[in-house]
Amino acid sequence: MSKHGGNPDRIFVGGHSAGGHLAAMLALELDALEASGMPRDVLKACFPVSGVFDLTGRDEERLGPLLKSPSDAPAASPILLVVGNRTPFLFAIGEIDFPELIPQSHAMADALRNQSGAVELMNMPDEDHFIISLEGGNPDGSWVTRVREWMLNTPTN
Numbered sequence: 001m002s003k004h005g006g007n008p009d010r011i012f013v014g015g016h017s018a019g020g021h022l023a024a025m026l027a028l029e030l031d032a033l034e035a036s037g038m039p040r041d042v043l044k045a046c047f048p049v050s051g052v053f054d055l056t057g058r059d060e061e062r063l064g065p066l067l068k069s070p071s072d073a074p075a076a077s078p079i080l081l082v083v084g085n086r087t088p089f090l091f092a093i094g095e096i097d098f099p100e101l102i103p104q105s106h107a108m109a110d111a112l113r114n115q116s117g118a119v120e121l122m123n124m125p126d127e128d129h130f131i132i133s134l135e136g137g138n139p140d141g142s143w144v145t146r147v148r149e150w151m152l153n154t155p156t157n
Helices: 018-028 030-035 101-113 131-137 142-153
Strands: 011-016 043-049 089-094 119-124
Touching: 011 018, 011 131, 018 030, 018 043, 043 131, 043 142, 089 101, 089 131, 089 142, 101 119, 119 142, 131 142
Parallel strands: 011 043, 043 089, 089 119
Antiparallel strands: none
16 A cells, blocks of 8 residues: 555545445455454544434345345444444435435434444434435535544544
8 A cells, every 4th residue: 555655554444335334344444454464453533424224123024135144234233243343433414315225324323322433423404315426526515524533633543
C-alpha cells in the first residue's frame, strides 16, 4: 500500500446497505483478517450506512439469495460478532429508511457501546434508503463532514 502512496496505518471501511453489512463484517471478523495476513487492528474505523446487522429470525425466502442455509445466519450477522470489538463505528441511518433497518442500526450501535470501540449513530432527517446513499457524494454534507472528522481524529497504531 505504501508504494502506491497509501498509509497502511490509515485504513477505513464503509458501505451502504449490503455494503454497510459487509463493512461491519470485515471490521468484526478479526480471525479472517488475521488469516489474510493482516493485523487485527488494520481497520481504524468502520462507517456503515443503512446496513443489515442481524440476519437471524428472517424467513428462508428472504435469506435464500443471501445464504446457503438459514443456519448460516448467525455467522453472517455482525451484531453477533461484537464481543471484544475495539474498532470505532460511525453509523448513519435515514429517518425514513426502510422500517426494518432503523432498529437494526440502533441495536447494532447499542451492542457495540458495550465494547471498547467508540460508537456514534447519525440519524439523518428526511432521508430514505436511497437518498442517504447520495450523501456519500456530497463533500459538504453532514455525513461526509463527520466521516472526515473521524478519519482525521482516529488514532493509528
